[in-house]
Ligand code: HEM
Ligand SMILES: [Cu+2]
């Protein structure tokens with residue numbers, strides 16, 4: 042194809058993208074901040090970008106001037122100067138002064154950003170492979186605790202339901218349980234992780250904080266407006282790193298109070314009596330739920346795992362062997378592999394999931410592990 | 421110095437033009453800086469293609485939302501090895517190749533100081549590359565941990581991780597040996613009269629880079645060795661349950677990692693500092709301040725590592741310190757940019773391909789420098805860290821910076837190396853295609869990052885779709901444009917027009933003024949006298 046052909050294609054391509062862009066809801070800048078601090082950061086970013094842009098235009102103004110006026114083809118003869126102390130000192134000191142001018146507002150904003158004192162509500166966010174767990178530690182709603190897992194249907198992700206995907210405005214940014222907080226209250230978020238690094242990132246609330254296993258970090262926000270704000274895990278954490286979003290729902294105070302007390306009641310109702318005696322069937326049924334929450338990402342619903350990465354539990358020697366060994370493995374994990382410790386699950390959860398795995402798929406051990414067994418194994 | 425001159429040419433009597441070894445032996449046993457330089461450059465280009473294919477796999481998957489082509493584990497592995505291969509396999513060896521070819525010629529020496537070690541430094545590279553490639557086929561696939569190899573994800577990874585660690589050990593050894601050679605050659609083998617402050621800037625930048633390499637490669641080796649012992653020998657350096665700290669890994673890694681970005685950038689500065697004066701027909705402006713600025717950048721680069729860890733959790737005082745120190749680096753970097761522009765000012769400019777790439781470098785590297793300045797401001801970085809903004813930033817400095825500078829260097833010295841001219845029209849096509857597609861690929865990634873798209877994800881929310889599609893198209897265009905480069909180089913070597921003795925009017929270093937074109941097998945059997 043000749044030059045003409047190339048141009049035709051280029052124009053067609055440009056038109057195509059222009060038409061896409063015309064209906065797209067794309068963004069060219071930071072998300073609209075929903076906190077006062079976020080606004081400060083937004084402005085800081087604007088100021089710095091503008092300063093950079095002005096310097097850029099200035100410097101390359103000179104360069105392009107030279108490119109057009111000092112070229113050999115217009116007959117320009119080269120001067121031979123190669124030093125000038127005055128300009129050299131000037132262009133060291135002036136940028137230094139500009140940088141100091143940038144650092145001053147940045148310092149103020151940073152100090153405000155790190156001040157997590159006197160929160161109204163404290164929530165712990167724990168990163169797991171691959172979901173978030175939330176515990177309301179202090180403030181209204183204390184004691185609420187839940188997991189928050191991606192709720193986008195698998196079929197939309199792997200392409201079996203493209204229409205569904207295209208019609209889903211929150212594709213990959215939706216979860217089963219939102220983190221609910223009251224509007225206008227200072228919320229301190231403690232971050233930690235159970236396995237590897239994760240990061241708790243909600244752009245509109247201007248927070249990003251790494252979640253480090255074994256350590257607690259903190260950050261805070263105070264939302265000015267009720268609404269739903271979406272973010273994602275921002276630190277590579279393995280296979281489903283792209284599939285563990287964060288959804289924060291900011292409610293008006295009254296609504297929040299209602300939500301919190303409903304949740305607290307639910308928590309109380311769901312509290313399993315530690316002395317409850319379970320039938321094997323109950324354990325297995327409970328275990329299936331626990332498995333779906335905690336184990337499917339790796340070992341799969343079929344129990345077949347992912348060859349090479351995650352072993353099958355169906356037919357596994359460990360699962361079909363003595364229960365004590367399996368309890369130990371699931372409680373403590375296996376150091377140096379993706380099989381992490383699951384100590385944080387309750388005795389009933391662990392008893393359930395172990396009973397379930399020993400009696401599902403091709404596994405027909407036939408025994409039941411009780412919460413008491415787990416309790417004994419913990420010590 | 422005299423002793424070195426007396427010995428080096430004598431190490432192999434049979435190495436003279438008349439009976440230089442032929443066939444495969446010429447390459448495997450080579451102790452000749454030019455042959456070794458050539459091998460470095462071809463190795464680098466092959467790795468560039470391998471890393472490029474990986475980049476295209478990544479970008480093809482990201483062309484549309486949803487998982488189309490690859491699964492997440494494989495995607496993560498591509499991210500990891502694309503980064504490792506481009507950094508350690510493509511860019512670093514490319515500039516070592518330039519160093520080999522040019523430093524002896526530019527300081528008036530017959531060869532590198534330790535020719536046999538030079539051979540070893542090169543031949544360590546292919547096995548390391550092989551390990552990185554074989555890692556893809558280990559049970560569980562390649563390690564999907566990112567090129568930063570952060571613990572504890574790296575402790576979790578499969579056996580591919582061990583191969584990767586081993587590859588890094590080997591690459592580190594190669595770099596250190598190469599550096600020792602470069603430092604010794606520059607310090608001990610300069611021709612009479614070639615004082616340090618008369619050296620071409622390219623030699624200066626490599627002298628400084630070589631010191632950086634010697635200082636930080638062992639640090640990286642330490643970090644990955646600690647990962648290795650955590651994985652297999654029951655240590656807990658990075659495991660909180662055993663009293664360790666995952667963030668410790670990040671501190672060690674970035675103590676290597678930040679100087680590493682200057683190890684990539686500084687030789688690129690050197691190449692550009694040769695090319696711009698040559699096509700401006702005017703001496704480099706502010707030679708001495710260039711040397712001092714480069715040295716200050718190198719020293720400062722040891723003091724800013726934690727700007728990669730603003731969200732990892734640090735006392736606010738530490739964040740303030742790292743912010744101020746990072747911002748400070750902008751000053752010497754600015755000085756360099758101003759000097760280059762001042763070199764062009766009132767020159768007599770022509771725009772052959774090397775100059776075009778050098779100007780592309782100047783323009784886009786500076787853009788990447790500015791986004792770096794934006795990222796150095798902690799509150800802003802907290803928004804942008806680990807998003808596509810960072811991906812855009814580092815590709816502006818590594819691709820439009822280092823890679824464009826390497827292209828400038830290749831076009832500039834190819835006539836000297838081969839005695840043949842490249843095709844100027846095709847060279848210009850290569851430049852413009854690269855420039856346009858580079859920006860199509862990476863400029864839009866700034867917007868993605870600002871809007872909140874995290875990096876290292878195989879699938880994304882719908883509002884990111886348009887820019888990702890554009891970026892992927894740009895990536896394919898950029899990739900294909902590099903095949904044109906391969907064609908140009910091969911064509912030049914096999915059937916290019918004969919190059920004139922001095923193809924570039926304004927070039928003034930020893931390799932242009934004191935040696936015939938193409939450069940002879942041994943550069944300076946008797947040292948030239950530099951006035
Ligand atoms: C020599 C040139 C290049 C170098 C040195 C380079 C380097 C890197 C590095 C260090 C990473 C980070 C990997 C990680 O996060 O673990 C990366 C990521 C990436 N690069 Fe490159 N790259 C180069 C060329 C390219 C080209 C030409 C393309 C596109 C055609 C490309 C596309 C990408 C993409 C899509 C990512 C993934 C970003 C992410 O982490 O999410 N790279 N590259
Ligand atoms: Cu995560």
Ligand SMILES: [Cu+2]
Nearest residue numbers: 677678725728
């Ligand atoms: Cu850095």
